Amino acid sequence: MLSPWGKSNFQVIRPKDECDAISLNYTSGTTSSPKGVVYSHRGAYLNSLATVLLNEMHSSPTYLWTNPMFHCNGWCLIWGVTAIGGSNICLRNVTAKGIFDNICQHKVTHMGGAPTILNMIVNASDSEKKPLPGKVSFITGAAPPPAHVIKKMEELGFSMFHSYGLTETYGPGTVCAWKPEWDLLPSEEQAKMKARQGVNHIGIEEVAVKDPVTLRTLPADGVSMGEVVFRGNTVMNGYLKNPEATKESFKGGWFWSGDLGVKHPDGYIELKDRSKDIIISGGENISSIEVESVLFSHPCVLEAAVVARPDEYWGETACAFVKLKDGSKATAEEIISYCRGKLPHYMAPRSIVFEDLPKTSTGKVQKFVLRTKAMAMGSLSKKGTSKL
The missing domain is CATH 3.40.50.12780 (ANL, N-terminal domain)
Incomplete structure (x- = not known):
């Protein structure tokens, strides 16, 4: 049966070239x-x-x-x-x-x-x-x-x-x-x-x-x-x-x-x-995807995104932007400790920011917005120190 929105005499206009x-x-x-x-x-x-x-x-x-x-x-x-x-x-x-x-x-x-x-x-x-x-x-x-x-x-x-x-x-x-x-x-x-x-x-x-x-x-x-x-x-x-x-x-x-x-x-x-999201900390490559995967496994975490934060000693460190599940509570220290228990120490985020994540109309996290915020936060360590 013809759809009420269709046209039985619809004329198909074909391309002159399939690469058009x-x-x-x-x-x-x-x-x-x-x-x-x-x-x-x-x-x-x-x-x-x-x-x-x-x-x-x-x-x-x-x-x-x-x-x-x-x-x-x-x-x-x-x-x-x-x-x-x-x-x-x-x-x-x-x-x-x-x-x-x-x-x-x-x-x-x-x-x-x-x-x-x-x-x-x-x-x-x-x-x-x-x-x-x-x-x-x-x-x-x-x-x-x-x-x-x-x-x-x-x-x-x-x-x-x-x-x-x-x-x-x-x-x-x-x-x-x-x-x-x-x-x-x-x-x-x-x-x-x-x-x-x-x-x-x-x-x-x-x-x-x-x-x-x-x-x-x-x-x-x-x-x-x-x-x-x-x-x-x-x-x-x-x-x-x-x-x-x-x-x-x-x-x-x-x-x-x-x-x-x-x-x-x-x-x-x-x-x-x-390529723009890889974090280089102390000469080691940190995959934001791997860190995010661990963050998502935390029982209190609803959403997470990880970007580079500038650091005077390490060059960059991982900074995680996190949204908690409704009714859940977790401190930055607890989440960092959780990540350190599942990742090499250098890969774990050193700073946690709790907020809603900015997204595109297709639901993707706008990491360039988060990178700007992390850049504005400045360095955790001072040049010449190696505090973890």
């Missing part, structure tokens, strides 16, 4: 000013099919939207769900109650969202939570989700898929494809594996980890850290009216993501940090 622009999408602006990213018909078509496959969608899925459609065209799922004859369930306001209510009412089979949505779901009150009517496949992207959050999601009945990409790669560019042998691992280890970024999907020709100076591909040893690079059909045409930034981002024939990571011997990528 289909849409303009802006980057989130988490690390710098947003840039206009030009998508092509070819790239959008291929990534739409890839997202259906990496979400393991069958015919007529029911997709619940919590990731904004304006962000990477909804990770290309606005086209992908349509291509497979699916139903779209849209939320005017994203709340934990709304998510559970709609899953139950519409028998949702698939959904996706940033780690902030995962956090919202696992920390929902008992009155908001409802038993799921069936397994709900949930694909998450953006920052690597803490392993314990993935574990809690699966305990609620969600089947988790972790993808990774950028606006410049039409959203998802890699997926942590599950290996049968991982079924034998303890649940905590399984969650850690699912938090990896994985391997490129069929729309991306290749993903690698390279030295940003020499452009050399680094060994897949799980240790050698470099910048994650992409090439393939589902990489942007370029930045709108910004040829300098386009040229810089495609040096050596690869798209340079700005994300630092390692490749494991099995070929799976694991992110360590944004």
